[in-house]
Amino acid sequence: EDKVVQSPLSLVVHEGDTVTLNCSYEVTNFRSLLWYKQEKKAPTFLFMLTSSGIEKKSGRLSSILDKKELFSILNITATQTGDSAIYLCAVVTFSGGYNKLIFGAGTRLAVHP
């Protein structure tokens, strides 16, 4: 059975700290890995990673994929209170004739001032 596991499930840090969120997966027909940030409502898209070893960066956020070891990490440097959210990892698999997203349970990040 395809699965995506995120760790830690929750994390509490102070502003200015650097955090690393983990996502490991076991799926058939891997296509891509996506990271989303979910605050109060809809998840918002952060990154899509398809190739190993190529870092994606957006401001203080960066992410990398290791297709050999089947995991990805999301780094956030110099955290701010606005980074408080649930971070979701999703793996795209090709199944039943379409691209399907399998989500992890998420990491709940709380950044305190």
Place this chain on the structure above:
Amino acid sequence: SQTIHQWPATLVQPVGSPLSLECTVEGTSNPNLYWYRQAAGRGLQLLFYSVGIGQISSEVPQNLSASRPQDRQFILSSKKLLLSDSGFYLCAWSDIGGPTAYEQYFGPGTRLTVT
């Protein structure tokens, strides 16, 4: 630019009552459309997906159904709600092909409480 709408934003319904949630997408044509449910403290579970008008596939057996009467309209329904149907329902869209086909974009969601 593309936008996705869902309504209502919140809903409280008694057990056994019917349900209709609506999702519409603007600014794109022929999108793939998806319904997800997010239970408290859990990841998103795919319920239905659609690659075109009238084409619906179900991922999990349940008392919910979906319909796509127009290209950019996706509806989630139930004839009789169960307590276990409570949750946060999210609609999403993606391009059919091309480099962005893997990226799914989510609507604001509907929080359903069945009492």
